Amino acid sequence: MNFHKIVELEKYLDVAHHIPGRIRVKFSPLILTRPAALAAMKEHTELPEAIKEARVNMSARSVVIEYDPEEISPELIEELIQGKDKENKAQIISDLYGKLMKNAS
Template sequence: MDFDDLMSLRRYVSIAHHVPGRLRLKFNPAVRNDPRFDALRNAEAPFPGVQATRINTMARSMVIEYDARIPQKEIAGLFNGDEEAARDSFDRITEIVLS
């Protein structure tokens, strides 16, 4: 999964719960019709710093456990706001993870 795949799927996503190091996303049912959803289901990490993911297709949710050094606002920035802001968050997350 790359940045473009993540951006194309975020229109189906809302943040259900978020604490440092753990994020729960809820998916709109329409996501099942998007072919990139399979890429997300099979991806090891939808963004840098991800340590584990679990998808519950019945609940239409995904739990992402990530490096707690990454600020919550950067994670939220991937899913909220415009694509340019999301790209900035993605780049900052990558910087944090690689440092």
């Protein structure tokens, strides 16, 4: 999943289960009416090394993301998905992207 798309998709997402290193996010069936949003859920082109795997399960309407909790703070992941402050989310995404992509080089 493209980190930059998370803020755009927030109204469709809800954390179902989260332990450090693994988060399962449920998405609303309404996402199916938005082809661009659905495509963003399936996009894996910008995943940094700290994201070990991202799987979309359409029948369960969920996404499971496995990540390195030493590289990505579990609290930041929850804030990205459930936080209310869009400016804060944008800053988190920018900071994470900068850190993770720098570590990938």
